[in-house]
Every structure is written in structure tokens, then in C-alpha cells.
Amino acid sequence: MRALLIVLDSVGVGGAPDAAQYGDAGADTLGHIRQHTGLHLPTLCSLGLDRIMGAEGDGEPRASHGRMRECSAGKDSTTGHWEIAGVVLDQPFAVFERFPDALVQAIEREAGTRFLGNLPASGTQIIADMGEEHLRTGCPILYTSADSVLQIAAHEEVVPIGRLYAICEVARRHADAWGVGRVIARPFIGGPGAFTRTPRRHDFSMRPPPTVLDAISAAGLPVKSIGKVADLFAGQGITEAHPTESNAEGMRLTRAVWRDTEAGLVFTNLVDFDTVYGHRRDAAGYAGALLEFDAWLGGFLPDCEEDDLIIITADHGNDPTFRGTDHTREEVPLIVLHKSRRDALGTRASFADIAASLAEFFGVGPWRTGTSFLA
Known part of the structure; x- marks a missing residue:
């Protein structure tokens, strides 16, 4: 057995x-x-x-x-x-080109943060494009893809991993009502021109x-x-x-x-x-x-x-x-x-x-x- x-x-x-x-x-x-x-x-x-x-x-x-x-x-x-x-x-999970303001603002209010981005993108490309602004502002990066995923990227030295997971847990609660299959924490490290994602990704389904x-x-x-x-x-x-x-x-x-x-x-x-x-x-x-x-x-x-x-x-x-x-x-x-x-x-x-x-x-x-x- x-x-x-x-x-x-x-x-x-x-x-x-x-x-x-x-x-x-x-x-x-x-x-x-x-x-x-x-x-x-x-x-x-x-x-x-x-x-x-x-x-x-x-x-x-x-x-x-x-x-x-x-x-x-x-x-x-x-x-x-x-x-x-x-x-x-x-019915398939919902897919977005851009997450609705009502969803994003609800997450921001409860989590006490503000997001950058909110667009469809490759994960490695968006941290290359927006990582420097993230370092400067401390705001996590919000993005999606062709799948039903709400992804939140943050530098581990700017947003500690526990804090990133907590933001994703808030996002998970609000994303249920919008039919989003997964919320994914996407931590990264490094500096401008050399950002790399770490293996501490976590999926919240x-x-x-x-x-x-x-x-x-x-x-x-x-x-x-x-x-x-x-x-x-x-x-x-x-x-x-x-x-x-x-x-x-x-x-x-x-x-x-x-x-x-x-x-x-x-x-x-x-x-x-x-x-x-x-x-x-x-x-x-x-x-x-x-x-x-x-x-x-x-x-x-x-x-x-x-x-x-x-x-x-x-x-x-x-x-x-x-x-x-x-x-x-x-x-x-x-x-x-x-x-x-x-x-x-x-x-x-x-x-x-x-x-x-x-x-x-x-x-x-x-x-x-x-x-x-x-x-």
C-alpha cells in the first residue's frame, strides 16, 4: 500500500x-x-x-x-x-492583464504597503526593469503572466522574507473573490544589473x-x-x-x-x-x-x-x-x-x-x- x-x-x-x-x-x-x-x-x-x-x-x-x-x-x-x-x-481560474484597482487597493490597505508595476511580465525581466525603483521606494513589485497568478517580488534586504509572505497571505485572502489561482512570493537579491531570484519562492493557492x-x-x-x-x-x-x-x-x-x-x-x-x-x-x-x-x-x-x-x-x-x-x-x-x-x-x-x-x-x-x- x-x-x-x-x-x-x-x-x-x-x-x-x-x-x-x-x-x-x-x-x-x-x-x-x-x-x-x-x-x-x-x-x-x-x-x-x-x-x-x-x-x-x-x-x-x-x-x-x-x-x-x-x-x-x-x-x-x-x-x-x-x-x-x-x-x-x-471554469478556468481568472487571468488578468492588469489587476483591478479594487483588488490592488484592498491588498495595499490591509497589508500597509503600496505596489509598483501591476502589469504582465517575465519575472526576471520585471526585477531588472523595476528593481532599482523598488530599492529606492521599498514598494514590492506586483505582476502577472498568462497564467492565473498574482506575483509579488521584493528584495530580501528591503522586504524581509517573513514580511513578503505576510503580504502574500493578505493578497491570497482578497484574491479568492477574483478567482485568482495562485499568489506567489518572488524574493530576489543582488543589485542593479545583477538581480537574481532566490529559491525562497512560496505559492499561496x-x-x-x-x-x-x-x-x-x-x-x-x-x-x-x-x-x-x-x-x-x-x-x-x-x-x-x-x-x-x-x-x-x-x-x-x-x-x-x-x-x-x-x-x-x-x-x-x-x-x-x-x-x-x-x-x-x-x-x-x-x-x-x-x-x-x-x-x-x-x-x-x-x-x-x-x-x-x-x-x-x-x-x-x-x-x-x-x-x-x-x-x-x-x-x-x-x-x-x-x-x-x-x-x-x-x-x-x-x-x-x-x-x-x-x-x-x-x-x-x-x-x-x-x-x-x-x-
Whole structure:
């Protein structure tokens, strides 16, 4: 009764049938990275990645394998993770070019601050453009992107990290009424011309409806999160949280927590693919990060037993060869190791098939959305 769910943040595999509605026709994160870099991932390919990407590969895959399509409207991490956990959103989170004055002023009044910015921007670019004014005025920088995010950036020596988190907590309370999916604290350091973001980012998500994580924890089983998972679910359904600052730390903690887990779910998000390489359109760096994960996975799998359930997937795409710097609407890979099964899982109709499968595995189902691939 031990399961591991690993989300490779933004590692899409192209082909979402509604990609054109999001301006993402032709995006293919993993496919284009492989084309541009010659990337080969021996462990993942041995588990069925080549079949997922439409190639035959060498020999029969050692795992069940397929693809998943997102039912919910959107292409952000919160939407993707919530659907993985069994919540399909009928309406997308709200997206803004500029946040309404009523929202901004309410946050400013309660937090006792004033914001700079309030515009859509790349996080690294806006601190380069407005960081000097921020140093001079002490006012945090407010910005957004194509996703439903309200981001607040501040220099750690100007706005201490605890104060930045407190401002974000105020923003979270007010952002609920406007349908904003996430408020994100974006601390940075350095001086003009050399500002850099620190790893003490923190996501403040809207609380989700009940998920399969709630059902598993209510059954008395631990649900242990690694990376930003607890943030994305506002801590709901999580019994033990392990924040991380990098993929390397996430992989190290996954191995350590897994070895200490006799039963329950370990739920890992590896975020560097998205934040460090996807948004910055660094295909070579993205390929290097995938190689590091592939090598780690090859060394990790011997720690797993035949009765364990191992699921590897993603939450959306972020094609580093595509235009712009935003997420891309794509299908995601699905690799499942359990009892030596080697099923071709096809293209699943919803990310919620993972929730249905976890509910069946832990005996807390049937789940209200999705179809189990363990049947």
C-alpha cells in the first residue's frame, strides 16, 4: 500500500487537441527538446517513453505507458495538479492583464504597503526593469503572466522574507473573490544589473474542493508532499510537507522519504524543468535537467517493490523552443510501474485517471472523476 507520484513540472509531450484555442498549436516540449539537443533518456525510454512519443523504441517497455489529456480549462500548475488529484474545473481560474484597482487597493490597505508595476511580465525581466525603483521606494513589485497568478517580488534586504509572505497571505485572502489561482512570493537579491531570484519562492493557492489526497489521508494513511505540492493544495490533504529549492533536493528527499515510508502516498513535484528552463526558453538546460532525472530514476527504481505503485507524469507543457515564455497546452506522459504490468494505456481522457487509480489502489474509491488504469 505504498505509492509514489512524480510530476515532472511542464514536461509535456505535445498534441493537445485544443492547443490552438490557447495559441499553442504545434507546441511539443519533450519532442522539440529531443529534436534540438539529440536528447536520449535511457531509463525513461526503457519504461515506454519512445512509445509515448510515437516511436517503436528498442524492445518491449518495462512499464505501462500512455498519454493524458487535460479536461479542465487552463494550462497552469494548480489546474493540472488539481485534476491529477481528481478535481476537474468547469471554469478556468481568472487571468488578468492588469489587476483591478479594487483588488490592488484592498491588498495595499490591509497589508500597509503600496505596489509598483501591476502589469504582465517575465519575472526576471520585471526585477531588472523595476528593481532599482523598488530599492529606492521599498514598494514590492506586483505582476502577472498568462497564467492565473498574482506575483509579488521584493528584495530580501528591503522586504524581509517573513514580511513578503505576510503580504502574500493578505493578497491570497482578497484574491479568492477574483478567482485568482495562485499568489506567489518572488524574493530576489543582488543589485542593479545583477538581480537574481532566490529559491525562497512560496505559492499561496486557493483551497481546492475535496481531492483524492483528502480521501487517502482520511483513511489514516500518510500523504507526504515534496516540492511545491503542498503549496498547490494549500496544505489540504497533506500530512507531511517537504519544501525544496531545486530538482536535486527534490530527488534526494524523494529517495529519503520513500525509504522511510511503509504505506501511503509520496507526491513529488520537480519544478526546475518549468521555472529554470521552460520559462527561460533554455532547451539545452532543460535537456540537461531531464538527463539528471533519468539517471536518478535508474538508480532509484531498485528501491521499489513489485507491489508498489509508481506513477510518473506532468502537469502541462512549457516548450522552450516555442514563442513567448508561458506554459503550453499539451498532453502529458503517463508511466506506471506496478506488479510487472506492461499495458499500453493509450490516450487517457483526463488527468483525473490518476486520482481514480490511486483511489482504487488505496481502497478509498471509486473516485467521482476519471477511470482507473489499474482495473
